[in-house]
Amino acid sequence: MxxxxxxxxxxxxxxxxxxxxxxxxxxxxxxxxxxxxxxxxxxxxxxxxxxxxxxxxxxxxxxxxxxxxxxxxxxxxxxxxxxxxxxxxxxxxxxxxxxxxxxxxxxxxxxxxxxxxxxxxxGPEKWTEEIIRQKRYFITDALDDFIGSTNRSEQIFIVNYLAEAVHEFTLRTNGHWIGSSKWIVRALRQYDENVAEEFVEAFDAFYKNNEKEKIIKLVHTTLKPFGGRLFEGFSMGKD
Missing domain, CATH: 3.30.460.10 (Beta Polymerase, domain 2)
Incomplete structure (x- = not known):
């Protein structure tokens, strides 16, 4: 053209x-x-x-x-x-x-x-406490998989999930719209430039240098105000 x-x-x-x-x-x-x-x-x-x-x-x-x-x-x-x-x-x-x-x-x-x-x-609908609990659980589950994995191929796709899930959790719990693809970073920047920068640096460190610690820290920081990681005692659909 x-x-x-x-x-x-x-x-x-x-x-x-x-x-x-x-x-x-x-x-x-x-x-x-x-x-x-x-x-x-x-x-x-x-x-x-x-x-x-x-x-x-x-x-x-x-x-x-x-x-x-x-x-x-x-x-x-x-x-x-x-x-x-x-x-x-x-x-x-x-x-x-x-x-x-x-x-x-x-x-x-x-x-x-x-x-x-x-x-x-x-802004979007406010998440209920139950939705937040469910999201904490699934992010925790993925993070545990990421921490324990020694398979680089699997790690790549676990990290892809974490990027989507953590960005969603960050924005929805703060009453902001989410994005997809390039709009993940754009939406984070509209919310908070510093948060967006930390987010990019964490995932960039993994993709470039196979460094896990920044992603682990990011997830902990994101979940901490809502009770942190969640595994024990979680249930869904139980009478």
Whole structure:
């Protein structure tokens, strides 16, 4: 793809919406290009509100010199996805709309943006004490496997689980949204830059030097305010 010839992000996105969704009620361009975080492989994330479709859908294609991911919703379907994202504590659609540059609006996008911002400001559902106990147990179980393992291949995947689980525990117990993939670190940084740095250093030390101690310390520090590691006495589903 010749980057010198392709249109600027907003211009390409506007032309895409004009050509493929002329009857849409509105559209926004979100993602890395509007946050100033784009890379050589970044695409255009476009959310379209169009009541002429029957079902919400997502599609990937290349137009106007750009890889484009379009998320097409009706005035009903976006609300369902807002609810799904809220329950899983990963507000992907809300973020795209909140931070998005308006490409087209017939009077609905500003209202949807307001709704997205209210959800983001509210934060995710608070974890119950029982959920926290369960998460402590499963993190403890994985940490014990990690400490005792002498198999490098197995350690890699135990650590992958711990990274997901510890980031989730840290953010959810502090009332913050979680992430996945690259958004794990982004979500941690939005919560606390120092916590994010400690998190990255711990896992980087293992991947580079097979050093376990920083991860072990990180897990202990994370669980300590909630009673620490949990094994003895834990049960789930017992009458």
């Amino acid at each position: 010749d980057e010198k010839k392709r249109l600027l992000p907003v211009e390409a996105a506007e032309q895409f919406v004009d050509r493929f969704f002329p009857k849409s009620l509105g559209a926004v361009l979100g993602g890395s290009v509007v946050r100033g975080e784009e890379t050589s492989t970044s695409d255009l994330d476009i959310v379209v509100i169009d009541n002429t479709i029957k079902y919400a859908y997502r599609e990937s294609l290349i137009e106007f010199g750009w890889p484009i991911e379009v998320f097409v919703h009706t005035m009903t379907s976006y609300k369902k996805f807002f609810e799904i994202d809220y329950k899983r504590a990963r507000p992907s659609l809300q973020r795209m709309i909140s931070e998005g540059v308006i490409l087209k609006d017939t009077g609905v996008i500003e209202l949807i943006k307001k709704e997205a911002n209210e959800i983001l400001d509210k």
